[in-house]
Amino acid sequence: xxxxPARLAAxxxxxxxxxxxxxxxxxxxxxxxxxxxxxxLAEAGHRDFGENxxxxxxxxxxxxxxxxxxxxxxxxxxxxxxxxxxxxxxVLHSIDSIELVEALxxxxxxxxxxxxxxxxxxxxxxxxxxGGIDPARVEAxxxxxxxSPALRLRGVMAVAPLDEEPxxxxxxxxxxxERVRRLDASAxxxxxxxxxxxxxxxxxxxxxxxxxxxxxGNRPAGG
Ligand SMILES: *Cc1c(COP(=O)(O)O)cnc(C)c1O
Numbered sequence: 425x426x427x428x429p430a431r432l433a434a435x436x437x438x439x440x441x442x443x444x445x446x447x448x449x450x451x452x453x454x455x456x457x458x459x460x461x462x463x464x465l466a467e468a469g470h471r472d473f474g475e476n477x478x479x480x481x482x483x484x485x486x487x488x489x490x491x492x493x494x495x496x497x498x499x500x501x502x503x504x505x506x507x508x509x510x511x512x513x514x515v516l517h518s519i520d521s522i523e524l525v526e527a528l529x530x531x532x533x534x535x536x537x538x539x540x541x542x543x544x545x546x547x548x549x550x551x552x553x554x555g556g557i558d559p560a561r562v563e564a565x566x567x568x569x570x571x572s573p574a575l576r577l578r579g580v581m582a583v584a585p586l587d588e589e590p591x592x593x594x595x596x597x598x599x600x601x602e603r604v605r606r607l608d609a610s611a612x613x614x615x616x617x618x619x620x621x622x623x624x625x626x627x628x629x630x631x632x633x634x635x636x637x638x639x640x641g642n643r644p645a646g647g
Contacts, residue, residue: 428461429468431639439633442626451496451615453636456643459484465639466491474498474517474634478509485512498581498634500555503527510574515541517581517615517634519569520557528574542575543615546600548593549585556582559600566604566611579613579631580604590621594628601629 432452439448451474454462462473462484471492475481476499485495497513500520506527510516519525519542531537544566547556557565562580570577582597584590594616601614617625619638626633637643 426461426464426641428640429464431641432465432468432470435635435639439622439626442623447631448626449632450639451498451632451634452639453498453618453634454484454640455480455636457640459487461640462488462493463491466493472496474636476500478502478505482508482512496632496634507531510538510540513540515543515578516575517543518545518555519543519565519575520545520547520555522565522568525565525568525572525575529572537574539574539576541578542569542572543579543581543613544569544577544604545581546597548582548588548596554583554585559596562600562603563607566607570608570611577604577608577611579611579615581615581632583618584616584621584624591624591627594621594625594630598628 449472451472452465452470453474455476472494474496481497494514496515496517497509498517501509501518501524503524506524510528544562545556546559546562547554566577569575580601584593597616604611613631614629615632616630617633619635622633
């Protein structure tokens, strides 16, 4: 046993105080931790888990498949691995190019392909090398996702830049989320906020918090 279940309970209590009646999904990020930790949290009643690397994510999702958990893929998605990830990940948080959408549409015949929930990842930094699409191209990508038979457009995702007050960055993300909602009113998810900045994310409308260390404890070496 680890103390992760107790941390989860404490986190959910803090969230209960802060969330003001809005529905919020906590995605517990378990990267670098063993599948056993996921199992403990599942036994404590948690359903949503996030990973950012294939094949680590695949091994956990397949190893624990009988638990019926919801798996969120958070990391940069390589085109050539995209369909492998979509085979087990229920929600893809990091859709950041039209080429990636095309890659997800390839391969097996359409009726065998799972339709996955998808978020357009927005780059809130000035560095094009960081994950996410340039905010100027958010609508074009969101329209392409909405039209894709492989994906269901759900909203937007972002990581706050390291060199900016997170509340300001999440305020911008809220405007991008609104642009996407104007295209599709049902695409109202905002995936934002990690252990250090979830309160700011919540203030700016986050519907999905991605929480690692605050619940799992420090990641093992390498993480
Ligand atoms: C690791 C990770 C998180 C969780 O980070 P913590 O600071 O441990 O809460 C959230 N989002 C993404 C995309 C991550 O890679």
